[in-house]
Amino acid sequence: MYPTRAYLFAHPAKHSLSPTMHNTALEHLGIAAQYEAKDVAPQDLQANLEALRTSGAWGVNLSIPHKETVLEFLDSITPEARAIGAVNTIVVKHNKLKGLNTDAPGFMQSLREAGLTEFADLEVVILGAGGAARGIVYALQQAEARVQIHNRTWKRAEVLATDFDAQALTDSDLRQAIKNCDLLVNTTSVGLENPNETPTIFLPKQGWVCDIVYKPLETKLLRDARATGLHSIDGLGMLVHQGALALEHWIGQPAPIEIMRSAAMKKLGY
Ligand code: ATR
Secondary structure (H helix, E strand, C coil): CCCEEEEEEECCCCCCCHHHHHHHHHHHHCCCCEEEEEECCHHHHHHHHHHHCCCCCCEEEECCCCCCHHHHHCCEECHHHHHHCCCCEEEEECCEEEEECCHHHHHHHHHHHHCCCCCCCCEEEEECCCHHHHHHHHHHHHCCCEEEEECCCHHHHHHHHHHHCCEECCHHHHHHHHHHCCEEEECCCCCCCCCCCCCCCCCCCCCEEEECCCCCCCCHHHHHHHHCCCEEECCHHHHHHHHHHHHHHHHCCCCCHHHHHHHHHHHHCC
């Protein structure tokens, strides 16, 4: 058994695709190390982070429910992760813990590889205002897209829009805003594990629809989009790229992206 050099801290942790993706990548690269998912309850997060300092580990990925609460336990945080308010990757160096966010650049990578490369003045509607939406709104704003946010709970959309100088959409504005946008992004969990559920029945007249859900890969939203001739982007790209970027920070060399993608697809049953 190789020594564990990287972890996922999550609660629950057992359904994650990250161990498969990272271990397949490490094996492919001939690096004698392994990545392990660890179920860490909220009250145990700090102790687990402290133990990392001298453990010889390269770092950790964080998932639900730790991405926001972890900030106070770190020695440094990149400006991007600070602005987003969430850390999904920690790098351990000289016994210090540095927090990064690879979800936001991973999301942008997934759009680019699908062929969406111009963001200045792109009209975007985001569905949802949770943790995942924050990184996505930040990344799109940085790329100079024009972002509007709709959420089931209006107050959360309003808070997120205010934080990032974006626009919050009311229920009655949603139809028109989606029709006229160039890119619609679902960041809600609607459609997760349910192929008949969609977060909205409205679709853009032209352009792109992205769903960050990857289980199933083709959600109803993406099926509807494809049926009307729109470009669609599923959630696997974001998953793979956030993982690849984290791995690159840890090992200091390019991650085998296609190997990681195939490993994740296989685990998903495709
Ligand atoms: P994450 O970190 O994955 O974004 P989250 O912070 O719990 O998770 O946010 C989940 C998002 O999905 C929220 O925008 C949530 O809407 P509310 O703020 O109104 O709760 C949205 N969501 C979850 N289930 C939903 C549903 N059935 N219909 C509409 N929106 C839903």
